[in-house]
Amino acid sequence: MSSNAAAWLPSPRADLVVGPAALHEPGPGEILIRSRAVAVNPLDDVKQWTGDLMYRWLGYPAVLGEDVAGEVAAVGEGVTRFAVGDRVAAYAVGMERGRRHEAEGAFQLYVVVREDLATPLPDGLSFEQAAVLPLAVSTAATALFQDDQLALRTPTADAAPTGETLVVWGGSTSVGSNAIQLAVAAGYRVITTASPHNESRMRELGAELVVDYREPGAVAAIVSGVGGRPLAGVVAIGAGSGDAAVRIAATAGTRRVALLSPPVAFTTLPRRGGPSIAFLRAMTTIGLSQLATQARARRHGINARFVWGSSLMTSSVGPMLWEEYLPGALAEGRHVCAPAAEIVGEGLESIQHALNLLHAGVSARKLVVRL
Ligand SMILES: NC(=O)c1ccc[n+]([C@@H]2O[C@H](COP(=O)([O-])OP(=O)(O)OC[C@H]3O[C@@H](n4cnc5c(N)ncnc54)[C@H](OP(=O)(O)O)[C@@H]3O)[C@@H](O)[C@H]2O)c1
Numbered sequence: 001m002s003s004n005a006a007a008w009l010p011s012p013r014a015d016l017v018v019g020p021a022a023l024h025e026p027g028p029g030e031i032l033i034r035s036r037a038v039a040v041n042p043l044d045d046v047k048q049w050t051g052d053l054m055y056r057w058l059g060y061p062a063v064l065g066e067d068v069a070g071e072v073a074a075v076g077e078g079v080t081r082f083a084v085g086d087r088v089a090a091y092a093v094g095m096e097r098g099r100r101h102e103a104e105g106a107f108q109l110y111v112v113v114r115e116d117l118a119t120p121l122p123d124g125l126s127f128e129q130a131a132v133l134p135l136a137v138s139t140a141a142t143a144l145f146q147d148d149q150l151a152l153r154t155p156t157a158d159a160a161p162t163g164e165t166l167v168v169w170g171g172s173t174s175v176g177s178n179a180i181q182l183a184v185a186a187g188y189r190v191i192t193t194a195s196p197h198n199e200s201r202m203r204e205l206g207a208e209l210v211v212d213y214r215e216p217g218a219v220a221a222i223v224s225g226v227g228g229r230p231l232a233g234v235v236a237i238g239a240g241s242g243d244a245a246v247r248i249a250a251t252a253g254t255r256r257v258a259l260l261s262p263p264v265a266f267t268t269l270p271r272r273g274g275p276s277i278a279f280l281r282a283m284t285t286i287g288l289s290q291l292a293t294q295a296r297a298r299r300h301g302i303n304a305r306f307v308w309g310s311s312l313m314t315s316s317v318g319p320m321l322w323e324e325y326l327p328g329a330l331a332e333g334r335h336v337c338a339p340a341a342e343i344v345g346e347g348l349e350s351i352q353h354a355l356n357l358l359h360a361g362v363s364a365r366k367l368v369v370r371l
Pocket of ligand 1: 041042043135136169170171172175176194195198213237240241261307308309363
């Protein structure tokens with residue numbers, strides 16, 4: 001095993017800097033991965049450019065990153081599902097409270113991950129394409145299946161139809177593409193939103209009806225698509241989706257809404273210079289919009305809760321997803337790693353470039369760096 005290096009966040013609101021990093025041993029129930037591909041997420045951008053608004057406990061320098069695919073380089077005590085050399089994808093949880101932050105952040109060559117948040121990869125699936133999966137599929141599963149969220153029936157290889165519909169607002173996001181597939185695999189009929197250029201992709205993933213979320217009549221079109229049949233819940237993904245989701249739930253008749261995004265996309269905020277007028281305005285909008293959404297939800301007896309994608313780490317959803325569902329579903333092609341990966345560079349130095357592109361919103365695909 002050679003030496004390790006990481007793309008460090010040296011201080012708040014700074015570019016990542018590549019430098020040496022300790023080579024950590026995997027602990028009990030953990031594996032060490034030689035990373036071959038990482039993807040960037042809005043979460044990384046938010047942490048990098050909003051300072052200590054989130055993940056205050058991280059400290060500096062920090063290693064960000066959640067999505068990793070590569071080969072197992074070492075296994076910790078008690079690991080039974082993996083051996084050295086296996087090809088895997090994993091959800092790296094180094095940013096979460098109580099974890100070994102430097103060892104478990106994805107933006108490094110050797111990353112420690114939990115065995116129960118990793119899946120073997122079939123030979124035909126590239127590391128680059130697999131790297132789009134971890135945070136997105138984990139967040140989608142948390143929203144759909146966790147007891148304190150929509151608590152839907154879980155996916156299987158041959159689920160019988162439930163007779164219920166799920167609305168996924170934001171199906172063309174990474175999280176939404178996974179939510180559609182998971183819900184269909186659990187036997188739900190899915191109605192989703194996307195721009196017209198993504199409609200056929202949404203149908204390929206299993207959505208029955210696709211509505212353009214920018215159309216003024218989107219909420220009415222979805223309610224009409226539900227058609228008075230039982231509605232299992234609404235998943236709200238994308239800036240500003242919460243209010244639309246609660247309106248759909250109130251009209252189409254469900255009490256369960258899972259909120260995944262703030263009312264304002266943090267990526268629209270200016271990057272440098274600390275608190276600014278734009279930042280304060282965005283925070284005010286977020287606060288007021290959330291109050292309005294919650295007030296509307298309460299009026300209709302709707303339980304609209306914010307999803308924290310990492311909470312599957314400590315619930316039964318984590319093992320259900322990573323140990324039971326994904327290995328078979330990926331091997332048999334029942335679950336695809338969507339959206340398509342766009343490889344934007346090679347080497348740790350390219351991760352900052354990928355984050356710059358994410359912030360600029362230049363690509364609808366998932367931005368991936370080869371390592
Ligand atoms: N709560 C959590 O734990 C958690 C975890 C992960 C992500 N998230 C949040 O989930 C959201 C999606 O993240 P992601 O990485 O999956 O996104 P992504 O893959 O970057 O999604 C980009 C796509 O989203 C669609 N979109 C943009 N604005 C939208 C809106 N207002 N409503 C509906 N769709 C919209 C666009 O598709 P079209 O081209 O079809 O317009 C765009 O191409 C973000 O807000 C992110 O912060 C939350």
